[in-house]
Amino acid sequence: MSVMSQDAKVVAPAATTGQALRLFAERRRSFWVVLSLLVLFTAWEIAGRVPISFAFPTFLDTLAAFFEMVGDGSMIRAFFLTLQPLVLGVAVSALLGIALGIVMGLSDRMEWLLAPVFIVLQAAPMAALVPLVTFVYGIGLVAKTLAVIMLALPVIVLNSYKAVRHVNPSLVDMCRSFQGNRRQQIFKIIIPDASPVLFAGLRLGVAAGFIGVMLAELLITPTGIGDLITYHRSVANYAHMYAAVAAIIAASTLTLAALQWFETNVMRPEKRRS
Amino acid sequence: MSVQALSKDEFDPASVVTSDPVVRVETISKHYGTVEALRSIDLQFERGKLTTLLGPSGCGKTTLLKIIAGLVPATSGQIVVNGRAVTGPGPERAFVFQDFALMPWATVLRNVGFGLELKGLAAAERNRIARRYIEEVGLQGFEDKYPHELSGGMRQRVGIARAFAVNADVLLLDEPFSAVDEQNRRKFQEDLLRLVEMERKTFIFVTHSIEEAVYVSDRIVLLSPRPGRVSNIIDPRIDRTADPDDIRRDPGYLDVVEEIWQSLRHYAE
Numbered sequence: 210m211s212v213m214s215q216d217a218k219v220v221a222p223a224a225t226t227g228q229a230l231r232l233f234a235e236r237r238r239s240f241w242v243v244l245s246l247l248v249l250f251t252a253w254e255i256a257g258r259v260p261i262s263f264a265f266p267t268f269l270d271t272l273a274a275f276f277e278m279v280g281d282g283s284m285i286r287a288f289f290l291t292l293q294p295l296v297l298g299v300a301v302s303a304l305l306g307i308a309l310g311i312v313m314g315l316s317d318r319m320e321w322l323l324a325p326v327f328i329v330l331q332a333a334p335m336a337a338l339v340p341l342v343t344f345v346y347g348i349g350l351v352a353k354t355l356a357v358i359m360l361a362l363p364v365i366v367l368n369s370y371k372a373v374r375h376v377n378p379s380l381v382d383m384c385r386s387f388q389g390n391r392r393q394q395i396f397k398i399i400i401p402d403a404s405p406v407l408f409a410g411l412r413l414g415v416a417a418g419f420i421g422v423m424l425a426e427l428l429i430t431p432t433g434i435g436d437l438i439t440y441h442r443s444v445a446n447y448a449h450m451y452a453a454v455a456a457i458i459a460a461s462t463l464t465l466a467a468l469q470w471f472e473t474n475v476m477r478p479e480k481r482r483s
Numbered sequence: 484m485s486v487q488a489l490s491k492d493e494f495d496p497a498s499v500v501t502s503d504p505v506v507r508v509e510t511i512s513k514h515y516g517t518v519e520a521l522r523s524i525d526l527q528f529e530r531g532k533l534t535t536l537l538g539p540s541g542c543g544k545t546t547l548l549k550i551i552a553g554l555v556p557a558t559s560g561q562i563v564v565n566g567r568a569v570t571g572p573g574p575e576r577a578f579v580f581q582d583f584a585l586m587p588w589a590t591v592l593r594n595v596g597f598g599l600e601l602k603g604l605a606a607a608e609r610n611r612i613a614r615r616y617i618e619e620v621g622l623q624g625f626e627d628k629y630p631h632e633l634s635g636g637m638r639q640r641v642g643i644a645r646a647f648a649v650n651a652d653v654l655l656l657d658e659p660f661s662a663v664d665e666q667n668r669r670k671f672q673e674d675l676l677r678l679v680e681m682e683r684k685t686f687i688f689v690t691h692s693i694e695e696a697v698y699v700s701d702r703i704v705l706l707s708p709r710p711g712r713v714s715n716i717i718d719p720r721i722d723r724t725a726d727p728d729d730i731r732r733d734p735g736y737l738d739v740v741e742e743i744w745q746s747l748r749h750y751a752e
Contacts, residue, residue, distance in 0.1 A: 377584075379580055379582050379584040380584055380586065382549075382554050382578075382580070382584065383578070383580060383584035383597075384601070385554060385571075385572055386552055386553075386554055386572045386576075386577070386578040387572070387577070387597065387598040387601050387602075387649060388572055388573065388574060388601060388602070389601040393601055397600075397601070398586070401586070401588050402586075402587075402588075404588075476588070477587075477588050478588065478629075479587055479588050479629035479630075479631060
């Protein structure tokens with residue numbers, strides 16, 4: 210990789226702009242990511258201009274609405290409210306979920322005790338349970354946090370458990386043969402070796418957490434981004450409504466990308482070179 | 484180059500002389516459920532020698548090695564190392580794995596020093612020791628590489644350096660070269676002999692390759708399958724000061740290979 214970028218530097222000054230762009234396109238993933246977004250937004254813009262529905266704004270109108278909402282502070286206030294149950298719920302789910310999953314992966318008895326609960330919870334249509342939460346916990350932060358946990362926890366637990374079960378047994382034997390104790394075995398071998406699947410579960414959990422918080426804000430009481438969506442829909446401000454929806458999708462995507470970055474750079478450094 | 488081997492009917496493992504046993508295997512049996520993997524194995528491993536456990540697949544040679552390592556519990560019998568009965572892994576034994584068992588997320592340096600890391604040695608000290616053994620197995624310059632950047636042969640060198648680094652008396656090698664291609668295998672066998680000479684340790688080596696066993700071993704223990712039993716013990720007594728290529732052409736070497744093949748051939752399907 211480093212050799213390739215070096216000779217790219219040598220070639221680039223002599224080449225024309227077109228050739229440089231082609232070189233860049235061949236070597237950089239970001240070029241394709243930008244291209245993919247460009248295609249999506251162009252299609253959106255065209256669909257909005259047709260228009261496919263009077264309630265479907267163009268991409269540029271949506272973008273303008275987004276900046277307007279950032280400007281008047283309503284978007285920032287909404288995110289502040291939405292992020293509270295989300296961050297709280299995801300943090301609890303991540304810590305509790307990974308801990309429970311690891312315990313279940315290490316002990317057959319804990320697996321038999323806990324796995325059925327989480328398998329049922331994962332299979333259950335959680336949206337149907339969200340209204341029940343309001344009966345017990347009302348409409349405040351606790352109820353919304355619980356909605357996030359209900360969606361995020363099962364997938365994190367089950368993935369963490371699978372991750373630990375699929376750890377290379379030869380590495381565990383290696384640790385034992387060099388007299389590693391149980392704690393070293395868990396922290397130096399099992400968790401790092403399980404981390405790719407652990408992180409896959411965490412990414413699914415975070416995505417589920419976003420679903421949970423949106424369900425809570427749409428089904429329990431309209432607050433935060435959920436309130437923006439509900440309000441702008443009710444007054445037929447469709448560009449603003451779409452801006453709120455797109456903003457939460459973007460937030461979710463960026464969070465997942467950040468998680469991926471953390472995994473490859475902090476947990477598994479060898480994946481940067483391949 | 485003489486060959487001492489007893490014919491099968493008059494063979495008695497207890498009669499094989501071992502002056503200074505570092506590892507004693509005493510009536511070890513192993514059952515997996517109803518399957519009998521090993522039946523009352525009695526063996527002694529001489530200090531400073533390389534002993535090979537050789538046999539067809541299913542003879543329980545890897546199981547026996549893992550029992551000696553303390554990684555697999557025996558159903559009955561005991562393992563005595565340096566005069567003390569052992570029940571689990573210990574600092575006087577180090578294991579080299581068939582599949583290398585390297586941590587893919589750790590560099591060569593950290594992998595080699597991992598045994599010392601588990602013992603709680605400070606980073607500077609364990610890196611100093613690790614570097615020495617990395618050099619000894621011929622991997623200098625690769626300290627900061629990750630295992631996936633190395634060839635199979637180089638990965639196993641890392642596994643061997645890791646086992647050397649903890650300075651155990653006994654090295655247990657489980658088919659260490661089976662995942663290495665033929666050209667590198669020969670080079671590896673020569674390097675192993677050099678390391679045996681240099682390190683003055685006891686080696687217990689598992690292989691299914693007759694040529695490899697005869698080429699590297701001071702003593703070969705032949706195991707027969709289903710259940711695994713000791714069927715013969717052979718001391719190849721090969722003059723290892725000779726050139727490796729001459730050894731492989733030597734009639735004495737070829738005779739031992741042939742003799743072992745004759746005693747194992749009826750197990751081949």
